[in-house]
Amino acid sequence: MIGRLIPILAFLLLGVLLAVGLTIADRKTELPSPLIGKPMPDFSLPVLGQNELVMTRSDLLGEPFLLNVWASWCVTCRVEHPLIEKLAASGELRIVGLNYRDQPEDALAWLQQFGNPYALNLADVSGRTAIDFGVYAAPETFLVDADGTIVFKHIGALTEEVIAEEILSRLDEWKPGDQVAMYIKPARSTGPSE
Amino acid sequence: MRIRGWLFTGLLVLVNTCFGSAEPLLFSSEELEQRYLELTQELRCLVCQNQNLADSDAPLAQDLRQEIHTMLESGQSNSQIKSFLVDRYGDFVLYRPPVGGNTLMLWLVPLLLLIAGAGVVFAVVRRYNRLPAEESAPTSRPAELFANENKD
Numbered sequence: 430m431i432g433r434l435i436p437i438l439a440f441l442l443l444g445v446l447l448a449v450g451l452t453i454a455d456r457k458t459e460l461p462s463p464l465i466g467k468p469m470p471d472f473s474l475p476v477l478g479q480n481e482l483v484m485t486r487s488d489l490l491g492e493p494f495l496l497n498v499w500a501s502w503c504v505t506c507r508v509e510h511p512l513i514e515k516l517a518a519s520g521e522l523r524i525v526g527l528n529y530r531d532q533p534e535d536a537l538a539w540l541q542q543f544g545n546p547y548a549l550n551l552a553d554v555s556g557r558t559a560i561d562f563g564v565y566a567a568p569e570t571f572l573v574d575a576d577g578t579i580v581f582k583h584i585g586a587l588t589e590e591v592i593a594e595e596i597l598s599r600l601d602e603w604k605p606g607d608q609v610a611m612y613i614k615p616a617r618s619t620g621p622s623e
Numbered sequence: 624m625r626i627r628g629w630l631f632t633g634l635l636v637l638v639n640t641c642f643g644s645a646e647p648l649l650f651s652s653e654e655l656e657q658r659y660l661e662l663t664q665e666l667r668c669l670v671c672q673n674q675n676l677a678d679s680d681a682p683l684a685q686d687l688r689q690e691i692h693t694m695l696e697s698g699q700s701n702s703q704i705k706s707f708l709v710d711r712y713g714d715f716v717l718y719r720p721p722v723g724g725n726t727l728m729l730w731l732v733p734l735l736l737l738i739a740g741a742g743v744v745f746a747v748v749r750r751y752n753r754l755p756a757e758e759s760a761p762t763s764r765p766a767e768l769f770a771n772e773n774k775d
Contacts, residue, residue: 463713556686563711565669
C-alpha cells in the first residue's frame, strides 16, 4: 500500500521541483544583492569628462535617485537607453550614471550619439567602485532613497514594468507628507527576489 | 557539417570570454601565492557563474583577482577577504556557502536524498528476502524464474 504510493509521491515531488525550476529559470542568473536595505557604499569618483570635479556619496544625497551602471561597450545598455531617456524626461527623479570600466572619450561619444538622460555621470574607469556596489553585469540599476539607502536593485535592462512597479510605485510612497520612517521598508528587501 | 562549424565557432567565442587568466601577479612570499591559489579556486566568478575566479577571464574576475592580490599583500586574512566579497555579492560567491538560512536546503537535501535512497534499498532487499521464504529456499529462486521462462 505505502510501497505503491512511493513512485507516485516521487513523481509528484519531481513535478513540483521541475515546475519551480521552470518558473524561476529566466531569473536564476540574477542574484539578490546583499546591499538592499543597506547604505550605499562611499566612493570618490570624477565626473565623466571633468576629471578635476570629484564627487563623493554625500554629494548625491537629499532626494531619491536612480543609479544606472552603464558602459559604451555594453550592448544591453543601448537597449534600455530609450526607457531611461523617457524616465528622465518625465522628471520623476534624478538619474545618475555610473560609467563602468569605460574609456571616458568612448562614453562621451556614446552619450553624444544616443542622447544624455543623466543628471550626472560618474566615471569608474577601473571598476573598483562598481565592486563595492556588487556590480557584476552592466546594466544594473539601483534605487537609492534620500538618506542614501539602497532600496531596490535591478540587473539587466530596465523594462516598463520594472520602472512602473518597482521604481515609480516607491516614489509615490515617498511623496512629501509621508513620514521619514516610510523610507525603509524591510518587507521589500526580502521580497520577491528570494 | 555547417552546423558543426557554427558550434565550433560558438565554442571558441565562449572559451575566449571565459577562460585563461594570465595577468602577471607577483607575490612577496610563496605562502601568499598559495593562499591566493586556494582562494581563487573556491570563489565563484559572477559573470561566468559555473567557473571559479581562477579560471575565468571575465573582466570582473580579473578585477577581483587583482583585489584579492592587493588584500593578501596588505596582510588580510582569508576570512576577511571572503567576507569582503560576501558583503558585496552575497553567499553565492562562495563555492562552499555557510550552513544555515537560505542555504540550509542546499546542505540538507543531499543528506535527505541519501537517507531516502537507503530506505528504498532497505525496503527492496527486505521484500526480496521475504518472498522466497514463502515459496522455497532463497537460493533456488533465480533458477525457478528461468524454469518458468523456458516453459513459455
